[in-house]
Amino acid sequence: MQPLLTIEHLSKVFPGQVALDDVQLEIKAGSTHALVGQNGSGKSTLIKILAGYHEPTGEPVAVFHRPDGADEPLALGDGGAADAAGIRFVHQDLGLVDTVSTVENLALGGGYRTRFGRISWKAETRRAIADLTELGFDDFDVRAPVGALAPSQKTAVALARALRGWENGARLLVLDEPTASLPGADVARLFDAIRRVKERGVAILYVSHHLEEVFEIADEVTILRDGKNVATMPIGELDHERLIELMVGHVVERRRAVISSERGSVLLDAHQLSGGNVRVLDVQVHAGEVVGVAGITGSGREHVIPLVTGQIPSNDGRLYVGDAEVPPFSPRAAIAAGMAFVSADRQRQGNFATLSVTANTTMSDVKRNSQGPRLVHSKERAEAEGWVSKLRTKTSSTEAPMATLSGGNQQKVLFARGLRLKPKVIVLDEPTRGIDVGAKEEIHSLIDQAAAEGSAVLVASTDTEELVRLSHRILILRDGVIATELLGDEITVENIERAQLQQQTKSKVSHS
Amino acid sequence: MTAVTEQPAEPTAGAAPAKPGRNWTTKVGLDKYSALYLWALFMIVFSFTSEQFLTWTSIRLVVTEKVIVGVLALAFLVPLAANTFDLSIGHMMGFSLVITSVIARDHPDIPQVVGALIALAACAIAGFLSGLIVVKLKVNSFIATLGMSQVLAALTLLFSGNRQISAVFTDSYRNLGLKPIFDLPLYFYYLVILAVIVWFVLEHTATGRYLFATGGNYEAARLAGVKTDRYVWGSLVVSALIGGFAGLIQSWKTGLFGNDVGPGFLFPAIAAVFFGASQLRNRPNVWGSMIAVLTLAFGVKGLQLTFTGGSKPWIEPLFEGVSLLIAVAFASRQGIIKIPKRKVAAKS
Numbered sequence: 001m002q003p004l005l006t007i008e009h010l011s012k013v014f015p016g017q018v019a020l021d022d023v024q025l026e027i028k029a030g031s032t033h034a035l036v037g038q039n040g041s042g043k044s045t046l047i048k049i050l051a052g053y054h055e056p057t058g059e060p061v062a063v064f065h066r067p068d069g070a071d072e073p074l075a076l077g078d079g080g081a082a083d084a085a086g087i088r089f090v091h092q093d094l095g096l097v098d099t100v101s102t103v104e105n106l107a108l109g110g111g112y113r114t115r116f117g118r119i120s121w122k123a124e125t126r127r128a129i130a131d132l133t134e135l136g137f138d139d140f141d142v143r144a145p146v147g148a149l150a151p152s153q154k155t156a157v158a159l160a161r162a163l164r165g166w167e168n169g170a171r172l173l174v175l176d177e178p179t180a181s182l183p184g185a186d187v188a189r190l191f192d193a194i195r196r197v198k199e200r201g202v203a204i205l206y207v208s209h210h211l212e213e214v215f216e217i218a219d220e221v222t223i224l225r226d227g228k229n230v231a232t233m234p235i236g237e238l239d240h241e242r243l244i245e246l247m248v249g250h251v252v253e254r255r256r257a258v259i260s261s262e263r264g265s266v267l268l269d270a271h272q273l274s275g276g277n278v279r280v281l282d283v284q285v286h287a288g289e290v291v292g293v294a295g296i297t298g299s300g301r302e303h304v305i306p307l308v309t310g311q312i313p314s315n316d317g318r319l320y321v322g323d324a325e326v327p328p329f330s331p332r333a334a335i336a337a338g339m340a341f342v343s344a345d346r347q348r349q350g351n352f353a354t355l356s357v358t359a360n361t362t363m364s365d366v367k368r369n370s371q372g373p374r375l376v377h378s379k380e381r382a383e384a385e386g387w388v389s390k391l392r393t394k395t396s397s398t399e400a401p402m403a404t405l406s407g408g409n410q411q412k413v414l415f416a417r418g419l420r421l422k423p424k425v426i427v428l429d430e431p432t433r434g435i436d437v438g439a440k441e442e443i444h445s446l447i448d449q450a451a452a453e454g455s456a457v458l459v460a461s462t463d464t465e466e467l468v469r470l471s472h473r474i475l476i477l478r479d480g481v482i483a484t485e486l487l488g489d490e491i492t493v494e495n496i497e498r499a500q501l502q503q504q505t506k507s508k509v510s511h512s
Numbered sequence: 513m514t515a516v517t518e519q520p521a522e523p524t525a526g527a528a529p530a531k532p533g534r535n536w537t538t539k540v541g542l543d544k545y546s547a548l549y550l551w552a553l554f555m556i557v558f559s560f561t562s563e564q565f566l567t568w569t570s571i572r573l574v575v576t577e578k579v580i581v582g583v584l585a586l587a588f589l590v591p592l593a594a595n596t597f598d599l600s601i602g603h604m605m606g607f608s609l610v611i612t613s614v615i616a617r618d619h620p621d622i623p624q625v626v627g628a629l630i631a632l633a634a635c636a637i638a639g640f641l642s643g644l645i646v647v648k649l650k651v652n653s654f655i656a657t658l659g660m661s662q663v664l665a666a667l668t669l670l671f672s673g674n675r676q677i678s679a680v681f682t683d684s685y686r687n688l689g690l691k692p693i694f695d696l697p698l699y700f701y702y703l704v705i706l707a708v709i710v711w712f713v714l715e716h717t718a719t720g721r722y723l724f725a726t727g728g729n730y731e732a733a734r735l736a737g738v739k740t741d742r743y744v745w746g747s748l749v750v751s752a753l754i755g756g757f758a759g760l761i762q763s764w765k766t767g768l769f770g771n772d773v774g775p776g777f778l779f780p781a782i783a784a785v786f787f788g789a790s791q792l793r794n795r796p797n798v799w800g801s802m803i804a805v806l807t808l809a810f811g812v813k814g815l816q817l818t819f820t821g822g823s824k825p826w827i828e829p830l831f832e833g834v835s836l837l838i839a840v841a842f843a844s845r846q847g848i849i850k851i852p853k854r855k856v857a858a859k860s
Contacts, residue, residue, distance in 0.1 A: 192591055311735065331735050336737070348731055348732070350726040350732050350735075351729065352724075352729050353729070355724060355725065355728055359725070362721075363721070363725055363735055366718040367718045370717075417736065424534065448676060
């Protein structure tokens, strides 16, 4: 295959940090090229330079190779030049306006079809339907607000918008973590759409933490580690273990949770609980047990943790932590009863970005370090430092604002906030979303350890491998109820995915 | 058997957060202490340009004149910590003053101190209502307190009958605030005490931590078990009480009620808090606000003495407005410099 884009000698130095060190990247025409690496490996910086958000350091060489053999240089660090050269982006947060329709979202970027100066919504609607049909998404109302769409549909809208007018120019589509919050079945649909884009001759640069996706969709993969180009090779020459090894630089031993032969007493007991998309939830979690919750978005999986922790109101049912009944719709009461939880959305529901690591850690029980009304700051700091070293959190100081930490390290601080309460029950929603492989495994070890020390753990995740890694027992939700329960050797990625996928046929019906 | 065989050798991004730019401005602390530098500059420059400037008489005048602004700045600061705006504090001051004055005029049998306490109670009720509107009716605090300020303005007009009230306070009542210690009236010391209390609560108690947490991320604070609504609500009652206290200071200081007393202090108080937020630490704080009040006051005084040989009233709002704009622009420029660095460090 012909090379489409060649980048050489790409470096980026931030004060005190070399983000990219003489990196090269060659993307072949019509191929899907995966870019992988841990957080801090430099892949975000690379994408941001492509998008023109950062300027490269030094004199990198970037060249587009035209099919006719001519070369055309690309100015890196210039958003306008990238766009003119035909590089399109779908960023992780998609950048859609939730309150307006698909038609309007698509038109926002590309301008309107007008009739006598007036926007012709008829023409715009036809065009939106045509664009989405090309991506294999012909099954939803393009006039409905985007906020009401399923996650995969939203992603498709973002794809369609990026590709608007691809006939006249789109050559490279950059997808940054497009599946970060997509459940398994939705990923399949997205991949179908990506293949359709590829068939048009648009090359794809695919950035993801999900390695199984890389194996499924990519032709070639470039691995970055510590700002350096470790390897570029056809995906066929790699297996999962080898890829992780290249990313991490040492072998991460994958480990299945050991099924404990004897279970402790029941610490978390949900009785006919219902609320949100959850119709009925009956679950008992024993001391020392990790119970995983799976299900595609819409199955109720996304509301299990908010319901159990009292973030959303319940319609019916009872919840016990130990022997104590927990009143519904009160996170505070849940915490008081002995529950610790980490919510799915770290930025919105967890972090105090401007407050220090110390303040973030001790927030769950500030008064512990008080003497009378006075907070003893030295005691607070000592406690926070203890947690930082125990969880191997990387931060310049415990007084550094939370915002200066990387995602994985922020998550460790949030874990410390919960663990310091010595909770009976630990409830986790997407515990490693957007976290690199190394930190992910450390978080997983923390969860193992908390269970081994006698906590009951309930964890919901869209990352199937994570559930397999962590759980003694897995509950798969469909249509708001627990449809399948997997135990012991039944716990495999394939079984979970299959149990979730049974939903897909049903949801297709309900969408049309 | 742990699953991680060893720590990755290479540091992830969080290990080496980008160091703040060590240019000369940060080295001399111009980012955190700009108001102190400015203050020193005023003191030096104006001591040359005006003979009266660096005299105890004018220093005393500036300090006592700005006590009310300082008190209202504290009133604005408390809810602001919880990211809640109280724009009614100026009218709250007038409201408290009219109640105290009317009780003193119409009910000579009631001790005037009791009248003052009644005024504070009324302010607390008004603050409670603002809290109710913000917390229960989910009205943005900006709008809720703006609306409340007009209700208070109406009540003030109603109680006063739109007339000035003067010479109603007894000497013994006014002495509660006017009695001098070291040539400064008692009410100056009340401000100092109040500032110490607010500083202690905000910086050194769990309550302060909860307020800043509520202000920093309301949802995260709620999910961490903080009674966020209660703190927002409570902060509005406290700001109303402090605003009411400013009315009492006015009653001691001038012994006079006029319909226009109060609202005029809102801007300088807010300006001081925002200016002060860029001082000492990067968030609203008590001593930053107090330094800002004094810096602005001495700047205005110096300009008035130097260029007009007395009082040209327009200098004050012009100077305060421009200072606020410059100070906040300076602070946010610092913030803008930090933002890309922070994004680099937190690649999640």
